[in-house]
Amino acid sequence: MSTVGVRHHQLFIDGAQIDAPDHYEIISPATEQLVCTVAKGTVAHADAAVAAARRAFEEGSWSRKPPHERSQVMRAIADRLGEDSEQLCELEIAANGATLRQAMAFLVGYAAPHFLYFAEQAASYPFESTVATAAYPTASSNRIHRDPIGVCAAIVPWNFPLLLGIWKIGPALAAGNSIVVKTDEKTPLSLLRLAEIAHECGLPKGVLNVVTGDGPEVGAHLASHPDVDKVAFTGSTAVGREIMRLASGTVKRISLELGGKAPAILLDDADLDIAVDGALFGCMLYSGQICESGTRLLVPDALHDEVVERLVARAATIRLGDPADFDTDMGPVVSARQRDRVLGYLDAARRDGARVALGGGAPDGAQFERGFWIEPTILTDVTNDMTVAREEIFGPVLCVLRYSSLEEAVAIANDTPYGLTAGIWSSDPERAIEVAERLRAGTVWINNWHQIDPALPFGGCKQSGLGRELGQGALDEYTEPRHVHVDLTTRLDRHIFDALLSEPPAGR
Template sequence: MTAGTTVRHFPMRIGGHDVDTGEVLEIRDPQNDELVATAASGGASAIDAAVDAGRAAFDDGSWSRATREHRASVLRAIADRLGERLDEMVELEIMANGATVRQATGFHVGYCAPHLEYFAGLAERYEFETPMPRATFPVLGQSTLRKEPIGVVGAIAPWNFPLLLSLWKFAPALAVGNSVVLKPDEKTPLSALEFARIAEECGLPPGVFNVVPGPGPDAGARLASHPGVGKIGFTGSTDVGREIMRLASGTVKSVTLELGGKSPALVLDDADLDVAVDGVLYGCMLYSGQVCESMTRLLLPDSLHDEFVERMVARASTIRLGDTRDWETDMGPVVSRKQKDRILELIASGKDEGATAVLGGGEARVEGHENGHWIQPTIFTGVRNDMRIAREEIFGPVLSVIRYGSEAEGIALANDTQYGLASSVWSADNSRALDVAEKIQAGSVWINDAHQINCEVPFGGYKQSGVGRELGPRALDPYVEEKNVHLDLSGTREARPYDVLLSHADD
């Protein structure tokens, strides 16, 4: 920021009101570590107030009992407004998380309006009431399956896609009539706070959507354990996901968890190298590797290894680091100094364990942004699947290349991980690739592509990559309770089976 520029402050949004506390979060631009904004920080008491506001709004019924058509129209109005304010929302994202303007416009914010439109369409078509087959035994009766909003839903979102991954939780929750309390990551709350104001401008009743930024161990823990919250949606690390699950178990609330990944890119020996080289780099290096399903393990057959690595290093050497607001920039910084230090420590562990950094391998220097959190695009060869860089989620631009011999060995290596979020398979033979895809233990397997997030299909992971799915045609189901309403049609006491217990009632 230039000297004299005013730092904008963002209050919390609770019950339709701006709320400040005595605590303030400093929002710093990762490319230069400059203070660009502040936001009110809330703890357990702010979460309590937000849950109370959400419950009051739910009980009021102006949203929870509104028609599906009305709720869909409001969601569409919000989507339209997001489109009108795209540039502003992009700026709020990149000033906090370091995404490039190209990436934020295309993905981080660009996906939000169409995904919101998708959820609005689901709401219009959703079967909130379904007649079931008529019962004839033990008596004649008719059951109706009702799907009703849970009440207050909690959403805990990460810093890498602050608005989009929040929206995957709160949009389906809102679509079926719930109130929501969102806790964005304390590093990146700005777009969510602004969204709350946009939503109310477009007709969302006050208190239906509440946003409380704050530390995870305080605000997040209270939200996950709060007895007034009936459902938690969380995206983040597997370690934190385990804690969310533990906290939620105290009140037996349901959870949807989208957690970590160590996704493999399995290149078969007949792959188109021109496509695969660029695709693998896109799969790993997009957004500096800070995507949960990034393809950070590259499995190469012996027959292709040397040529593929040579081509890939040459191609990766053209990735341009620079100002995040420059449309010519390919890669920005990582999100924080803490994240940079962790990535550098893992890079050092790779070298210590015997891997070879054939590209990068350290901190980058970007002219004019010397105080930023920059990591060189890094490619390791000679990696074994038991090394830390092959086992742990680095969340940085670090690719581990692992050799394999037979196809079966490659599949085994792909599955040899605690994670199972995503995978890619690269082959010129579609039938062969589809056969391999069936053997991969992952929630998404992309053939000859990567990062193909489609709101019309479910997204989530196997094993320790999560619980449940987001997106897809059943995306609203986790945010409703199912109720069976049974209507007796027999008409008389004699037709009912009461004499099983009360056979002597008239004696």
């Protein structure tokens, strides 16, 4: 494919744009046309980025800057993210196929307010606190200092590159760390632009570095790098296990946000108008390419046929088309590989006995001859032991499962290796909350989905990950507590040194 006249993007290391001998071609998922090229980072580039981050951290241009001054710089960055949202939407849509409405609402729309939240945390976080202690065995003053960890590495997926990058960059910077971000090779554009914006707003060079590169090479190198103090990763559970293994060599801190297979329990008292639209929103948003999507809809036997009929009728109205068209509801999946992966799961579902109530393949029509398209798909007659109910498909595929009792519904919901999110559809809030308390998931939504607030923690249990992003404790993941003890006892005979030294001091 010719690259003549196509814009080329470089890496961002130590405050400067750096090119590489090789490059990636960024392809539009909607048209398969060449969008641009991006420098292909290597292990050497990762090493240079880590070295720049370490030097910046040790020099203290950011790590020793007073928190309120860090907050001011970060507020300026947040303002610019809001001002440049139109350009950032274009970059996201071109690379990952999200629709304009979804990019405006979520992928880019969340970026500025979430970054602003961390800017505010930089000013309000308790970096120093006094802890009251008992006078026994001796009176003392005790302070807790929360220090920046050092050099952090963030490995970011392709589906929400800017937003999920900010979930790692924001708390890292607020705490005073330096950071190296490894983008997915398919969607690096918005994070490269963020790095430029940050330095235009006064972030010292070396504090934020962005490299591309293949995951097994560059990502793995960062995870095992002896000069990286923490790794934050969002991606598949399989890769998360490898990140844990690689990080263990230097016992570095890690936080992992991994896969999900979220259950949505529709109770027998649910408002079906809300539940049907909400279930489709929970599963089909961004072509189902969200780790926290509600992909298993659990429906009581008595309502099953009516709910499926309603789901099919509503899902049939979802408009596929040009992601840049404001009227488009759903765009393509991100790549040919992802399209083929989803189609493979649909073939397996048919073999296992599931019934395709809607969709089930690529859409017809001339506009879909190029690009990576999957129809909105509803599967029924799904049982929880089927592959499509066990594994993360990452496509617009909703699996409908029956249940005969609430106890059975809860058991099915929890019968998964994942525990990222779950949901309940009910007209009785108290009853729904009682069910929510029985679900093993990091977030449980009642009568909604995809509601992410930067002030509330997000993350999973079981094989959905370790640690939490967002929330009031987000900076805890990026700081090390240091306890400073000052003994206030002034007389030797009041100390407890005689636990070792039984003889009185000479001359006393």
